[in-house]
Amino acid sequence: MIEEIRNQARHLLENGEVDVVIGYAEGSDPTRTTPIFVRKVEDVDKLIFDERCINSLPLFLNKRHEFPRKGWKKTGIIGKGCDIRAITQLIAENQLKRDEVFIISAPCEGVVSHPEKWDGKLHDGNRATKCTDCDVKIPVDTDFFPVDKPEVDRTAPYQVTAPQVANLMSLKTDERFAFWREDFDRCFKCYACREVCPHCSCNICITDRTEPSWIDPAAHKRGVFSWHMTRAMHLVGRCTGCGECTRACPMGIQVDLFNQRMKDVIQDHYDYKSGYSMEVKPPLITYKVDDREDFIQ
Amino acid sequence: MKTATIQKSDLGKAIDLLVQADLRVVAPRLQPTLDGPDDIDILMFQEMKSGEGHQIGEGILTHNGIKEFLFAKHEPLFAYELKGKKVEITPVHHEYPRTVILGVRPCEAASIPSLEAVFSNANAGFEDPFFTKRLERTTFVTYSCTDADASCFCTSVDIQPDDSTNSDLHFTELGDGSIHVEAKTQAGEAVASILEPLFTGEGDQAKREKMGKVAVEKITRLRDKAPIRAWLDENANFDDEMWQRLGEKCLGCGACTFECPTCHCFDIVDENKGTKGYRVKFWDSCQFDHFTLHASGHNPRDWQYKRYRNRFMCKFKIYEETFEAQGCIGCGRCIRGCPVNLDITEYMAEVAHKAANPAAMQADPDFE
Amino acid sequence: MSNIYQPHLMTIKNVIQEAPDIKTFHLVFQDDKVAENFSFETGQFAEYSAFGYGESTFCIASSPTRMDHLECCFRATGKNTNALAALSEGDTIGLRGPYGNRFPIEEWEGKDLLFIGGGIALPPLRSVIWNVMDLREQDGRYGHISIVYGARTQNDLVYKREIQMWDEMDNTTMVKTVDPGGDGPDWDGHVGFVPHVLEKDFAPKPDNTIAIVCGPPIMIKFTFEALERLGFKQEQMITTLENRMKCGLGKCGRCNIGSTYVCIDGPVFKAEQLAALPQEF
Numbered sequence: 001m002i003e004e005i006r007n008q009a010r011h012l013l014e015n016g017e018v019d020v021v022i023g024y025a026e027g028s029d030p031t032r033t034t035p036i037f038v039r040k041v042e043d044v045d046k047l048i049f050d051e052r053c054i055n056s057l058p059l060f061l062n063k064r065h066e067f068p069r070k071g072w073k074k075t076g077i078i079g080k081g082c083d084i085r086a087i088t089q090l091i092a093e094n095q096l097k098r099d100e101v102f103i104i105s106a107p108c109e110g111v112v113s114h115p116e117k118w119d120g121k122l123h124d125g126n127r128a129t130k131c132t133d134c135d136v137k138i139p140v141d142t143d144f145f146p147v148d149k150p151e152v153d154r155t156a157p158y159q160v161t162a163p164q165v166a167n168l169m170s171l172k173t174d175e176r177f178a179f180w181r182e183d184f185d186r187c188f189k190c191y192a193c194r195e196v197c198p199h200c201s202c203n204i205c206i207t208d209r210t211e212p213s214w215i216d217p218a219a220h221k222r223g224v225f226s227w228h229m230t231r232a233m234h235l236v237g238r239c240t241g242c243g244e245c246t247r248a249c250p251m252g253i254q255v256d257l258f259n260q261r262m263k264d265v266i267q268d269h270y271d272y273k274s275g276y277s278m279e280v281k282p283p284l285i286t287y288k289v290d291d292r293e294d295f296i297q
Numbered sequence: 298m299k300t301a302t303i304q305k306s307d308l309g310k311a312i313d314l315l316v317q318a319d320l321r322v323v324a325p326r327l328q329p330t331l332d333g334p335d336d337i338d339i340l341m342f343q344e345m346k347s348g349e350g351h352q353i354g355e356g357i358l359t360h361n362g363i364k365e366f367l368f369a370k371h372e373p374l375f376a377y378e379l380k381g382k383k384v385e386i387t388p389v390h391h392e393y394p395r396t397v398i399l400g401v402r403p404c405e406a407a408s409i410p411s412l413e414a415v416f417s418n419a420n421a422g423f424e425d426p427f428f429t430k431r432l433e434r435t436t437f438v439t440y441s442c443t444d445a446d447a448s449c450f451c452t453s454v455d456i457q458p459d460d461s462t463n464s465d466l467h468f469t470e471l472g473d474g475s476i477h478v479e480a481k482t483q484a485g486e487a488v489a490s491i492l493e494p495l496f497t498g499e500g501d502q503a504k505r506e507k508m509g510k511v512a513v514e515k516i517t518r519l520r521d522k523a524p525i526r527a528w529l530d531e532n533a534n535f536d537d538e539m540w541q542r543l544g545e546k547c548l549g550c551g552a553c554t555f556e557c558p559t560c561h562c563f564d565i566v567d568e569n570k571g572t573k574g575y576r577v578k579f580w581d582s583c584q585f586d587h588f589t590l591h592a593s594g595h596n597p598r599d600w601q602y603k604r605y606r607n608r609f610m611c612k613f614k615i616y617e618e619t620f621e622a623q624g625c626i627g628c629g630r631c632i633r634g635c636p637v638n639l640d641i642t643e644y645m646a647e648v649a650h651k652a653a654n655p656a657a658m659q660a661d662p663d664f665e
Numbered sequence: 666m667s668n669i670y671q672p673h674l675m676t677i678k679n680v681i682q683e684a685p686d687i688k689t690f691h692l693v694f695q696d697d698k699v700a701e702n703f704s705f706e707t708g709q710f711a712e713y714s715a716f717g718y719g720e721s722t723f724c725i726a727s728s729p730t731r732m733d734h735l736e737c738c739f740r741a742t743g744k745n746t747n748a749l750a751a752l753s754e755g756d757t758i759g760l761r762g763p764y765g766n767r768f769p770i771e772e773w774e775g776k777d778l779l780f781i782g783g784g785i786a787l788p789p790l791r792s793v794i795w796n797v798m799d800l801r802e803q804d805g806r807y808g809h810i811s812i813v814y815g816a817r818t819q820n821d822l823v824y825k826r827e828i829q830m831w832d833e834m835d836n837t838t839m840v841k842t843v844d845p846g847g848d849g850p851d852w853d854g855h856v857g858f859v860p861h862v863l864e865k866d867f868a869p870k871p872d873n874t875i876a877i878v879c880g881p882p883i884m885i886k887f888t889f890e891a892l893e894r895l896g897f898k899q900e901q902m903i904t905t906l907e908n909r910m911k912c913g914l915g916k917c918g919r920c921n922i923g924s925t926y927v928c929i930d931g932p933v934f935k936a937e938q939l940a941a942l943p944q945e946f
Contacts, residue, residue, distance in 0.1 A: 029447030195550035
């Protein structure tokens with residue numbers, strides 16, 4: 001399968017159809033992989049794909065990081081199903097144009113949640129939660145699929161809700177708050193959660209604004225809570241569940257649990273799943289004339 | 298100075314004795330989790346009221362470091378109140394309890410003189426009173442490493458896994474459940490005398506020397522630090538193509554700088570409530586996109602690779618030149634913590650390669 | 666141990682609107698003891714704050730030869746400067762300093778001096794200008810003083826009254842200019858960018874002259890090049906840089922250019938020091 005992906009990448013670079021192919025390469029040690037920007041045909045062999053490839057690459061299509069670069073007419077990108085959900089959502093929100101990307105699918109049976117759990121193969125003891133009920137193993141829209149693409153039924157509601165969310169929801173409100181109060185004690189506002197998110201694309205993030213300072217930058221309770229609450233609300237109906245925010249957190253805080261909970265809320269209220277259609281807009285950032293709320297009329 | 302033997306199984310009791318002696322004890326502990334499939338062990342230095350559940354000597358490194366106990370994540374500098382046309386400034390009361398931090402790894406201990414150089418000694422004698430007081434009242438009990446993971450590289454930056462240069466009291470496991478204890482300073486002696494009821498022997502110097510080297514073979518990440526400083530000193534290398542090529546995937550998330558034991562950048566803002574407020578100092582990162590942004594809109598470090606270049610230079614040149622202290626201490630936290638697996642030792646290897654092959658310094662014309 | 670982050674309290678004695686968004690404050694210490702012991706040297710800067718809004722870095726625009734009050738001159742452009750601009754006479758601000766190094770004015774004794782600045786970059790030069798003028802009046806230790814200064818438009822010139830004074834002063838030449846299109850019907854100065862006017866219209870001789878330049882990095886670069894073409898050597902050129910700062914005392918890691926912290930090793934840099942810095946400013 002990787003050979004077919006490499007051949008496709010080679011072909012795209014040779015005929016100049018893309019300026020770069022963004023994929024995975026071997027990382028700093030055998031348990032890790034790292035993103036790679038392949039511009040030259042001779043570097044295509046560095047591309048790999050296996051169960052260690054947990055990185056979500058669509059963040060390199062995010063204008064916050066100044067991607068795609070000026071002068072790139074088309075970007076090739078290798079994506080797992082969950083990554084392609086993120087790309088689909090970016091296109092639905094007009095953050096990216098469909099013809100700016102060439103999507104190369106990497107059919108995926110799951111990835112390892114943390115490098116320290118890698119022991120040579122994927123199994124129930126190290127599979128990431130987001131992979132257990134994945135319904136995008138075969139992604140929605142793609143430009144290249146390395147094997148015969150099977151049919152997939154996506155009408156069922158999106159199933160994955162991490163057991164941790166259920167654990168939290170089973171607690172009383174003040175117990176839940178006590179859990180977060182203790183967990184957030186170790187947040188030091190590094191913003192890794194923001195930078196790895198494919199959907200955090202504001203050129204100047206609200207927390208960096210000074211006139212006025214909406215969110216205190218310091219890492220005290222107020223500064224930490226206001227940041228995470230704001231980010232959770234900004235992502236409602238938009239988060240595509242890649243889990244990168246939790247993976248990136250250097251203190252191991254499970255920040256994506258908020259997003260997972262909100263995903264359930266949006267599914268219930270609006271029957272909407274983010275990242276499955278490039279045409280359907282997320283409910284909280286669209287206005288329809290027949291919206292049931294009338295305050296805006 | 299004094300040496301002794303203590304049993305590893307008695308370290309919990311050691312914490313209890315220190316707490317009873319009215320000391321604030323900080324030690325590694327596992328964080329409570331939600332029992333989900335993705336959970337990993339989060340080891341953190343935290344204040345402990347008893348020895349139960351401590352993880353001294355376990356794991357490679359904690360997720361946080363000792364930095365936050367000296368250079369606070371956030372602290373009020375003073376309080377102000379606006380009274381018509383006048384302003385009243387009042388000092389803020391800070392607590393400086395006598396603290397013992399247990400289980401500090403030798404690499405991390407090497408960051409103490411570096412932070413001290415920045416906050417207490419540097420630059421025309423401006424001494425940060427908050428840091429200085431905390432440092433004065435903290436005793437460091439360090440713990441030799443007997444293991445290493447793929448990201449450790451202390452030996453490449455002149456630190457040994459059993460280094461006790463920056464320790465007050467130093468522990469080395471002897472392999473049989475006992476620990477060799479050595480006091481290096483008066484503060485260390487003072488802590489040793491509190492722990493005396495738990496001592497089971499006089500220590501074993503020979504065994505300690507041997508066991509102290511056990512971790513060295515386990516370190517697989519080896520780099521040559523020697524040519525780096527001279528290469529960075531050459532101004533022409535500031536524009537080398539390597540910076541853009543290696544730094545392209547950097548997101549500027551700041552995780553590396555916050556986890557790094559020697560990173561010291563901070564910001565100062567005023568936080569108000571009505572007419573009263575505090576001026577607060579808190580951690581900042583040179584990796585943030587607005588770190589060097591001028592009011593005019595000009596930004597000397599406008600691309601991410603330039604910001605990472607600054608970080609690398611800070612660790613291997615600026616720290617040494619400006620603060621006369623060690624920058625990178627080889628703990629590997631930045632490698633473990635980086636979401637895109639950016640690797641500072643990859644930069645080290647690239648620099649060493651270029652230093653040995655000057656012809657390799659040509660800018661890559663295809664890169665854009 | 667003193668709190669190095671705590672500012673002195675200053676009263677605004679006077680506010681002068683220099684240009685559309687540029688103000689000058691005249692400041693006096695609220696604590697007489699501090700006023701007695703405070704001293705600074707020309708070239709140094711301070712951190713000025715509107716309490717509740719933050720701190721900003723400006724030079725001390727007054728001369729150490731005139732200590733009845735301190736002066737600063739700033740453009741209202743962000744959170745703190747907008748808050749400062751909203752204050753009036755009698756209000757209190759904070760001042761932390763002095764920080765940074767100084768202009769080595771003793772090295773210039775017996776020489777002619779050429780000051781070149783643009784826009785909001787005149788205030789740092791103004792401190793030195795009055796410093797050397799006062800000393801020259803006292804004992805004639807400096808020669809001819811020339812000042813080349815320009816802004817985008819007539820209205821944007823700062824220290825308009827003092828430009829007039831310098832124009833009328835003995836042994837002093839005042840060359841003022843505005844950018845093309847920035848001249849009004851009553852404009853009697855030059856028209857053109859500062860480096861251009863310097864090189865083509867004024868064309869000073871380099872003999873026994875020190876050139877002190879202040880402006881944005883690009884202007885410093887062009888001006889140094891123009892001076893070189895006029896025959897000035899590197900050791901005759903000196904400038905003062907700005908960079909984003911916070912602590913002002915060499916700890917927060919923000920203002921460094923390579924290993925050089927602008928708040929400690931600068932902001933005054935000789936041309937040869939500048940050439941040795943990595944091009945990151």
